[in-house]
Amino acid sequence: xxxxxxxxxxxxxxxxxxxxxxxxxxxxxxxxxxxxxxxxxxxxxxxxxxxxxxxxxxxxxxxxxxxxxxxxxxxxxxxxxxxxxxxxxxxxxxxxxxxxxxxxxxxxxxxxxxxxxxxxxxxxxxxxxxxxxxxxxxxxxxxxxxxxxxxxxxxxxxxxxxxxxxxxxxxxxxxxxxxxxxxxxxxxxxxxxxxxxxxxxxxxxxxxxxxxxxxxxxxxxxxxxxxxxxxxxxxxxxxxxxxxxxxxxxxxxxxxxxxxxxxxxxxxxxxxxxxxxxxxxxxxxxxxxxxxxxxxxxxxxxxxxxxxxxxxxxxxxxxxxxxxxxxxxxxxxxxxxxxxxxxxxxxxxxxxxxxxxxxxxxxxxxxxxxxxx
Amino acid sequence: xxxxxxxxxxxxxxxxxxxxxxxxxxxxxxxxxxxxxxxxxxxxxxxxxxxxxxxxxxxxxxxxxxxxxxxxxxxxxxxxxxxxxxxxxxxxxxxxxxxxxxxxxxxxxxxxxxxxxxxxxxxxxxxxxxxxxxxxxxxxxxxxxxxxxxxxxxxxxxxxxxxxxxxxxxxxxxxxxxxxxxxxxxxxxxxxxxxxxxxxxxxxxxxxxxxxxxxxxxxxxxxxxxxxxxxxxxxxxxxxxxxxxxxxxxxxxxxxxxxxxxxxxxxxxxxxxxxxxxxxxxxxxxxxxxxxxx
Numbered sequence: 001x002x003x004x005x006x007x008x009x010x011x012x013x014x015x016x017x018x019x020x021x022x023x024x025x026x027x028x029x030x031x032x033x034x035x036x037x038x039x040x041x042x043x044x045x046x047x048x049x050x051x052x053x054x055x056x057x058x059x060x061x062x063x064x065x066x067x068x069x070x071x072x073x074x075x076x077x078x079x080x081x082x083x084x085x086x087x088x089x090x091x092x093x094x095x096x097x098x099x100x101x102x103x104x105x106x107x108x109x110x111x112x113x114x115x116x117x118x119x120x121x122x123x124x125x126x127x128x129x130x131x132x133x134x135x136x137x138x139x140x141x142x143x144x145x146x147x148x149x150x151x152x153x154x155x156x157x158x159x160x161x162x163x164x165x166x167x168x169x170x171x172x173x174x175x176x177x178x179x180x181x182x183x184x185x186x187x188x189x190x191x192x193x194x195x196x197x198x199x200x201x202x203x204x205x206x207x208x209x210x211x212x213x214x215x216x217x218x219x220x221x222x223x224x225x226x227x228x229x230x231x232x233x234x235x236x237x238x239x240x241x242x243x244x245x246x247x248x249x250x251x252x253x254x255x256x257x258x259x260x261x262x263x264x265x266x267x268x269x270x271x272x273x274x275x276x277x278x279x280x281x282x283x284x285x286x287x288x289x290x291x292x293x294x295x296x297x298x299x300x301x302x303x304x305x306x307x308x309x310x311x312x313x314x315x316x317x318x319x320x321x322x323x324x325x326x327x328x329x330x331x332x333x334x335x336x337x338x339x340x341x342x343x344x345x346x347x348x349x350x351x352x353x354x355x356x357x358x359x360x361x362x363x364x365x366x367x368x369x370x371x372x373x
Numbered sequence: 374x375x376x377x378x379x380x381x382x383x384x385x386x387x388x389x390x391x392x393x394x395x396x397x398x399x400x401x402x403x404x405x406x407x408x409x410x411x412x413x414x415x416x417x418x419x420x421x422x423x424x425x426x427x428x429x430x431x432x433x434x435x436x437x438x439x440x441x442x443x444x445x446x447x448x449x450x451x452x453x454x455x456x457x458x459x460x461x462x463x464x465x466x467x468x469x470x471x472x473x474x475x476x477x478x479x480x481x482x483x484x485x486x487x488x489x490x491x492x493x494x495x496x497x498x499x500x501x502x503x504x505x506x507x508x509x510x511x512x513x514x515x516x517x518x519x520x521x522x523x524x525x526x527x528x529x530x531x532x533x534x535x536x537x538x539x540x541x542x543x544x545x546x547x548x549x550x551x552x553x554x555x556x557x558x559x560x561x562x563x564x565x566x567x568x569x570x571x572x573x574x575x576x577x578x579x580x581x582x583x584x585x586x587x588x589x590x591x592x593x594x595x596x597x598x599x600x601x602x603x604x605x606x607x608x609x610x611x612x613x614x615x616x617x618x619x620x621x622x623x624x625x626x627x628x629x630x631x632x633x634x635x636x637x638x639x640x641x642x643x644x645x646x647x648x649x650x651x652x653x654x655x656x657x658x659x660x661x662x663x664x665x666x667x
Contacts, residue, residue, distance in 0.1 A: 038491050171637065198636040202596050204586035207383040208631035215376040228493040228588065235587035239502035239513040258495040 026069045027062070027320060029054070029307060030089035032110070033102030034077035041254075042299055046102045046124055047072040048292050049303030053311075056287070063311045064320070070307070075101055079109035086110040090117060096320045097122065099306050102299070104128030104174065111135060120325045122310050124302035127250075128174060132348035137326045139348040141306040141339070142271060145175060148249050149182025151354045151370050152222065152269050156183075156247050157190060159356075159368060160267075162220040165194045166213045168233070170225050172201040179224030179249045194222075199229075206233050207240060214242045226251040227259075234262040253298040260362030270357050271298040271339040273366045284338045298339070305337040378510060380632045381625065386516045386585060388624025389523035393578035394601035395608070395616035396530065397451075397571030403547040403611035404567045405463060410474040411454060412575055413598020414481035419447040419576020420496065420583035420593060421489060427499055436499040440522075443580060444573040451572025452565045460561075485591035493590045496583040519581045526574060527617055534613065539566060547611070600627075603647055609660025618658060 031050050033043030047070075054068045062068055071093050073085035082101045089095045097120040101107040107126035114121050114137065121138045123131060127145045132138050156162050165187065169180035180196070187194045195216060197209040210233070213221060221237075223230060223246050230252055237246070245266055248255075252268035274285055274295060284304060288296040296304075312334050317324035334342040340352040358367040394416050401409045422443035426434055434442070458477050462470045500518055504511035534540040545553040546563045553560060582597055583589045604623045608615025623643060630639045650658060 041492065200636065204582070204588065204593075204596070205383075205387055205628075206586075207386070208380060208628045209636070211376065211379045211383055212632055215379070228590075231493075231495060232587050235502075236585075239498075239504070239515065241504040241511050 026067045027064060027311075027314060028069045028071060028093060028095040029310065030086075030093065030095035030098045030100065031070055031072035031303070032075050032082055032085045032089070032098065032100035032106060033072065035072065035074040037076045039077040039103070041297075042125070043074070043077075043102050045297050045300040046100070046303040048288070049124070049296065049300035050099050050307045052284075052288055052291055052300075053304045053307035055291075057307070057311055063314050064318070068307075068311065070099075071095060075103070075106045077103050077106065079105050082106035082109050083113065086113060090119065096120070096314075097310055097325065099124060099303060099310065101126065104131060107131050111138060114138060118322045118326070120310070120313075120322055120329060122306045122329065124306040125299050128178070135348070136330075137322070139329055139344050139350075141302045141309065141342060141350060142250075143352060143354065144349055145178030145249075146182035147349075148269050148354065149179035149224065150186040152179070152224075152247055152249060152356075153183040153186035155267070155269070155356050155368070155370065156220060156222065157187070157192060160220060160245065160247075162245075163192050164217070164219050165192070166197055166216070166218040166221045167194050168197040168199065168206075168209060168213070168221055168223050170201060170229060171198040173225070175226075175251065176224050180222070183222050183224070204232060206236050210237050210240050210242050214240060218244060220244050221246045223247070224249040224251060227254050230255060231259040231262070234259060234266075238262050250298055256359055256362045256364065260359065263359045264361070265359065267356055267358050267367060269354050270364075271355065272301050273355050273357050273364045275364050276355070276366060280336050281338050301338045305334075305339050305342060308337065309334040309342050375510070376632075380628055382510070382512055382516060383632075384625035384628035385520050385621065386624070387628060388621035389520050390578045390582050390585070390597065390620075391601045391604045391624050392527065392617045392620025393523050393574045393581070394597060395604040395620045396527070396613060397575040398602050398605040399608070399610055399613055399616040400567050400571045402605070403613075404543065404564055405459070405470075406467065407459060407470050407474060408602070409459075409571075410471070410598075411477035411481055412571065413594030413601070414478050414485070415447055415451055415454075415572045415594070416575040416579035416582070416598060416601075417485060417591065417594035418450060418481065419443050419572075419579035420589050421485060422446045422576065423499070423580045424494065424496055424583070424589050428497070439499060440577065440580060444576050447576030447579075448569035448573040451568040451575075455565060455568040460564075482591050482595075489591065491591065493588050496587055496589045498584045498587070500584075515581075515584060519585065522577070523581070526577065530570065530574070530613065533570075539563070543567060600643075603643065606657055607647055607650060609657025612657070612659045612661070615657055615659035622658075 031047055033046040034040055035043040050070050054070045057063060057068050075082035075085050100123055101110060102125050104126040107123050108130060115135045118137055122141060124141045126140055127142055129144050129146060132140055167180050167184055170176035184194060199206055221244060223233060230248060248268035250270050253270055255263045272281060285296060309332060313325055313328040313332050317328040330344060342350050345351055354370045356367045357364045397412045401407055423439050426439045426442055454477060458473050459470060462473055498515050501514045503514060505514050542558045542563050545558060546560050550560060600623055604619035605616045608619025626643055627639055630642050
């Protein structure tokens with residue numbers, strides 16, 4: 001009996017040692033996003049998109065002939081929680097690269113740590129301008145707020161021919177304000193007129209602003225905000241009889257689920273269109289819907305692309321060494337992405353096309369694609 | 374001028390909702406000197422009740438029936454809260470009851486979070502929001518119903534308080550509990566009735582709020598609850614007419630500030646006005662100043 005016990009103990013220890021020592025046989029990507037709470041819809045989409053990409057990559061032979069593992073931790077959208085998640089990913093899980101944080105605020109909070117660790121970071125969705133500058137190892141897969149805002153302005157002015165626009169934005173939200181500012185700068189540059197209307201995160205009642213917009217006779221409203229706010233604004237606009245087109249940004253993604261009737265005929269800038277007929281897009285949409293039982297939003301698509309782009313960089317670096325991976329990312333050209341070709345400029349922002357979507361009968365229809373300027 | 378009238382209507386719409394909710398705060402305070410912080414959550418649950426009966430149960434009930442059922446459920450909920458959480462604390466120091474009320478508020482918020490989830494749900498209006506042409510103005514039908522029904526229920530309440538026996542008993546209890554008992558008034562029942570009426574009106578406010586702003590979520594009651602509480606203090610807490618006047622004033626001031634000054638000044642102006650009123654009239658706009666009894 002004693003001998004048996006000894007044998008088992010020796011065997012167990014032997015196994016443990018072999019697991020600890022030597023080369024690890026997986027490549028690990030960490031994911032940070034709000035997986036629970038008010039913003040969980042965004043974090044869960046990122047996690048799902050990343051996991052789908054990893055599954056497909058593993059089925060095709062993995063990364064550097066190893067299995068790719070995705071480890072996702074919850075940030076609740078809170079910077080402090082995000083830093084904790086990052087520390088855990090680095091120390092406990094020893095990740096090779098990070099996909100995240102999903103929110104700009106969280107990504108900015110972990111930026112300094114990631115820079116001093118020289119961790120390769122490819123955030124799928126952090127759009128704030130300060131995320132990538134002065135950090136050689138930080139890249140993003142989405143375009144920035146200002147790029148999106150000015151593209152929306154170009155579209156509103158050139159394609160829709162609107163010259164007297166109301167810009168209605170959330171004063172408490174950096175994303176909303178960033179888009180609005182870029183939009184207004186573009187209108188200033190063209191000498192077109194606009195009026196600012198602000199609201200706050202705590203607001204539910206937008207009737208005062210909308211009544212004024214109607215009274216001023218604006219010919220369009222630029223509304224860079226998230227679905228919950230956009231839905232409420234559009235519903236109230238309809239009941240006040242305000243009958244002009246609304247234009248938005250990628251925060252509108254998913255508007256057709258609950259608010260198709262009030263968003264009918266309106267436009268928003270997005271990373272990709274579900275109805276795009278390109279094979280990469282259709283495969284992604286089909287596989288995602290099959291795996292998770294719902295159509296992917298833009299965040300899922302960006303996370304999916306981010307994993308593929310990062311895996312490609314690992315292959316090109318032919319190593320998990322941070323410096324080599326960062327260099328490979330900087331020179332990367334990934335063509336098969338759902339959200340358009342991914343190449344990075346000198347500060348780590350992608351150079352890619354923006355899709356303008358029109359909501360028609362509750363579906364996304366590609367209105368036009370605007371190239372990088 | 375047309376813009377001004379339109380903004381005034383917007384203000385009346387918000388004001389009606391604040392007034393309905395403020396009545397609940399003021400009635401409960403009047404009778405047991407408790408600031409019932411869970412009242413905003415009753416408003417939220419009232420909206421969820423309507424949501425459930427309108428969209429989750431396929432009975433196709435008419436609008437007015439949905440409202441009445443939700444108000445009754447909210448009334449029961451208010452009475453239960455009083456019996457379970459507040460009754461034992463009637464003789465306790467006031468701060469204990471206040472903390473219990475805050476605890477109840479958080480409990481109800483999290484209960485809603487558990488039952489309905491965190492995501493914003495779309496509350497489609499149960500009546501048409503199509504603009505109606507009236508005296509040369511386009512007013513949404515929902516706004517007309519909100520203002521109309523609020524005023525109607527406030528009139529019913531005023532009649533009830535002043536002309537009926539239970540209403541008189543209610544006033545008696547709020548004036549002197551001891552004497553009311555001696556007169557043979559069952560104060561437990563009267564307090565329950567107060568919670569029931571306040572909660573039912575709060576639920577009505579919640580339903581209108583969710584319909585007007587088209588969304589429903591577990592923290593829906595927090596901001597309007599706070600504003601309604603301010604309205605109650607503004608008008609003189611404990612005074613029902615004061616709560617109504619306060620609600621309408623806050624609603625109109627808020628909308629006018631948003632429309633003509635700046636969105637960022639709204640809270641500064643509303644709260645600044647509150648401080649001014651309390652400086653010059655500590656018992657509120659219509660509150661009676663009572664002498665401390667020694």
